[in-house]
Amino acid sequence: MHLLAVDDEPAILQLIELLVQFNGEHTVTAAECAVDALDVLAQPDAEPIDCFLVDIQMPGTDGIELCKILRSRHDHKKTPILMLTAMSDKSYIDRAFSAGATDYITKPIDIDDLLGRIKLIEEIVFSRKKQNQQPDLSNTGASETDAPLALHEPFHVRDINGMIDYLALENYISLMARKKLFGSAVFAFSIRDIEGLFRQTSRFEYECLVADVAEAITLGLSEHPHLISYAGNGTFVCIVEDGWQPDSEALADKVNIAIHTLGLYFNDGRPMSVKVSAGDVIRLVWKSGDSTIDALSAAHQSAEKESRRYAKDLENFWDDKDIVSR
Structure with a gap:
C-alpha cells in the first residue's frame, strides 16, 4: 500500500514515514502542503496513492x-482519507467528514491508534483491489453501470450535502462517542417495496433512485445539522446533532412530499412510485463504544421493520376490500 502524507510539520512527516515503513510493507510519499500534494499526483510516473494522511491546519489550502x-x-x-490533526473541535470534525474524510485522528498521535487505523484501511484497499480484478467490461461493450450491484450493498451517494459513506459514518459516530454525544440522535428511512423497485430498474436507474431519495431526505432535514449515509437495502441512516427529537411519522411525510415534488421516472418514461418509512429515533446520549454502532444497526432495522409493516397493512387492506366486494 502506498500512502501520501500531507503535513506542514517535518517532524510529523518523519514520524509517519518511520511508523508506516517499520510496521508493514507500505511506502510513504511526503508533502508539506496541499500544492505539493497535488504536484505529486500530477507527476506522470507517480505511484498510485492508496491512502491519504492529511493535516487540517496548513498554509494556503487547508486539509479540509x-x-x-x-x-x-x-x-x-x-x-x-485519514485526517491527522491537532484540531479536536467538533466543527472541524463535522466539516472534515462532510468534505469526504474517511476517518479522523487528533494529535498528539497515539501510535497504536494510528497503526490500527492504517491496518483497517489496508484491509479496505485490499478488498477494493480484489474487486477491481473482476473481468474487464471495456471489451464487451458494457459500461461500469452494467456491473452487478447487490441490493444490500452500500454505496456512496456523491454531490449531496451531508452525504458520507457508511464506513465514514461509523468512524464519525465512534469518534463522537468518545467526545460524549450529548443531544445527538440517529434514525433511518427505508424505501418501501425496495425489492420490487430493484427488480424493475437497471443499475443506473437504481443509483439515480437512491440519489433522488437522498436529496429528498436532505431537503427534509435542511433546518438541522445532519449527516446521512446510504446503508444498502434501500435504507438511509441519519444523525442529527443539535438536540432535535423529530417526529418520525411527520418527518417521513415531509420526505415523501419532497420525493413527489422531485418527480421520479423509469428510463422508459413511466412514473416511479417511491415512498419511504421512518424508523424509531434513538438518542445517543450516554452511549459509548460499541453501543453507538449498535444504535446505527438498530435504527437501520427499525426503518426496515416499519417499511415491512406498512406493506403488510396495505396487503391486509386490499384483502379486506376483496372480501367486502364479494
Missing part, C-alpha cells in the same frame, strides 16, 4: 479543502 479537491477527482473518489 484538499479533501474536497481529492473527492472531486475521479481517481480518488473512494480513496481512504
